[in-house]
Amino acid sequence: MKESYVFYQGEIIRESQVNIGIRSKAFNYGLGCFEGIRAYWDDEKQQLYGFRLEEHYERLLESCKALYMDIPYTVEELCRWTVELLKKNEFKTTVYIRPVVYKGSDELTPTLYGDDDNRVLIYCQPLGSLVDKETLRVAVSSWRRISDTMLPPRTKPTAAYLNSALASLEALQNGFDEAVFLTDAGNVCEGPGENIFIVKKGKLITPPPSDHILEGITRDLVMELAKNELGMEVVERSISRTELYNSEEVFFSGTAMEVTSIVEVDRRKVGTGEEGKICKELKEIFQDVTRANNPKYAHYCTPVY
Ligand SMILES: Cc1ncc(COP(=O)(O)O)c(C=O)c1O
DSSP: OOOOEEEETTEEEEGGGOOOOTTOHHHHHOOEEEOOEEEEEETTTTEEEEESHHHHHHHHHHHHHHTTOOOSOOHHHHHHHHHHHHHHTTOOSOEEEEEEEEEOOOOSSOOOOOSTTEEEEEEEEEOOOSSSOSEEEEEEOSSOOOOTTTSOGGGOBGGGHHHHHHHHHHHHHTTOSEEEOBOTTSBBOOOSSSEEEEEETTEEEEOOGGGTOOOOHHHHHHHHHHHHTTOOOEEEOOOBHHHHHTOSEEEEEETTTEEEEEEEETTEEOTTSSOOHHHHHHHHHHHHHHTTOSGGGGGGEEEOO
16 A cells, blocks of 8 residues: 655655654543544546535634644645645545644643644545445434533544544444434434434424534535525424434434434334435435535535646
8 A cells, every 4th residue: 555645743744754652642631633524536527626624624723722722824724735635645536634633742741731742633544435334223322422511522622532432332332333422411412423413394403502512514514405405494403312213314414424314213213214305315415515516515625636
């Protein structure tokens, strides 16, 4: 396999040149935050498109601010470096991009204070569908989602993904494909790495930011497409667990997961037990939008070549 290039501390270098110390605060305490971005390859146009790069880097800088990990780059600079990195790796396939900001110093205590140990790393890898199934069977987790008063999920902190991993582990060990979190107050929150939607009486409903979700960039797109392209009413409101059982459709959205139908929750069939009409339509529109084939949304796509 060709060695990959990464962005590290202001330059593009070979991945093997990056050295992350065993004593670093990121490794020992999970002091870091990250983003997950995709670049979509369009075979017909022989073009790779970074998808909503600006929104992802705006969210990363907001996370950095909240976590006291300021970095010396603007959104524009981070977008430019990302395009350079994709070019340097000569990708001709759909790619997952992972920017990480972390505390790199060896200091023993888990302090966030001080800018001298902030590191910025961006790596990428080819990624087709995240899961090898068209539809998912999920279970509500016995693990509750972390809240904004504990480990703010909106900052995409690396440490928070232990909460996600525990929920996924439980779901997989119990024979399901993925978990769904409830908040501490018992409302439906999100998946371990994706937002959740239900369709009820023709309305598209999704939990509000006040239910401790990550305000997903795919979630935002799904809401926009449902309103503009399908003429649906979109509602952000708290959802109860049993509403999942009685919805016409349930589906996940996320950069890695894209738009994926949920056909069973806690061993109860959702709707017909097959991918729903709305989810299917949104998926089809999503395919076009992410590859700059829909002029209305072409501004979300940054051509790499
Ligand atoms: C916990 C969590 N929720 C939701 C999402 C979906 O967000 P986005 O659509 O911006 O990828 C992600 C993925 O980043 C996530 O990790």
